[in-house]
Amino acid sequence: MSRRTIVVVEDEATIVGAVASRLRSEGFAVETAATGPDGVALCARVAPDLVVLDWMLPGFDGIEACRRIQAERPVPVLFLTARDAEADVLVGLGIGADDYVTKPFSPRELVARIHAVLRRTARAAEEPAPSRIALGRDVLDLDGRRLLRDGVEVPLTPTELDLLATLAGRPGRAFSRDELLAEVWEWRTGGSTRTVDSHVAALRRKLGADVVRTVPGHGYALGDRA
Template sequence: MTRLLIVDDNEQITDVLTLYAEKEGFETVAVSCGEDALSAFRANTFDLILLDLMIPGIDGLDVCRQIRKVSDIPIIMVTARSEDYERIMGLEIGADDYIVKPFSPGEVMARVKAVLRRISKSEASGAPLVIFTLNLMIDLDAYLVKINGQTVPLTKRECEILWLLCGNPDKVFTRTELLNRLWGYDYYGDTRTVDSHVKRLRSKISRFEHPLWDIKTIWGVGYKFEKNIKDKKD
């Protein structure tokens, strides 16, 4: 049975989400603060975490950071505020999706099922998970990227973007295609999510020498992995 950890200090919200989750056949554990969330995570096995950003004690961002040090469990961040920088921060530290309050419980369950389907498809795809090209190595199974033998500290989603682009050199992926391939067809975000992730990915790989390849912007279309870059113009 699929098990969810629901983290929110609003008892009414946890009660409603628990009710809807159980109707979907999910088993749930609900906690109200960051410390309890980490304790529950360490003591149990879950398939996905619904994590409110503004919780007492250790906040949702720090809870996500600590979990990401040891696990790739899907995390959907929930926030009462709609500022882009908060959503971007949550995605940057490893959240798989975000939901802005107020929301409908049905929407939340749709998001949960979408993320779980995407994870399931990824695990069952059987595609090669390790790529070696030029001075770049990507191990998607371990979410490990190295340039010239040096580890590049990327998030899970940044690794997936680089792996997909690198595995299809010179193929241009539109922003919508990247959303569909990596976030899932029923993802509720928009193409700015792709741009934000690619921007951070580029910033991180720019710290390492890679003169023979780069991620190139095709203006008005999307992105591609290009070898033998001579004039790097983005």
């Protein structure tokens, strides 16, 4: 079995060195680039299994790089960012990122996040659920891994699809944030509940405020669309 390839697009040499060294020690093949244009070209050339992408890059920023990478070929993207404002996070999630890590971070944490994203991607590809779920105007097509609104596909990231499918699979269930971290992100410990909040906010922005219901003092549940 060939090694999975990770592309790291980051202009700070110390971060690149630490991340690449840790990923290689975990058995990944690692390719690196230091600018937005070089990162896009590298991804087109090597077709990575996952991209670690800095927010601020020379040439053009990580947002534009993510758009171009995803337009060429859908691939999981994990952002590195010093910006933790919710609006900034939502921009990244909205254009196709699957997760983000806020600087400063430990290489060990980053590797754990990468493994979680890759597990979700593999699970989604190998074990699609054999059904569709109607959510008002929307149809969650679990076989096809897509959401349709009036027959037109709404672009969602793999993580957003997993989150919506988890909530829609048990519409009467209120999930705590920790439960969602465990089921969707496969984090047993150490995950930030802000990750859940950010993805819920992204779903609401794309699909409407009523798609996910907040359960005060607990977490989230599917909204009242069905």
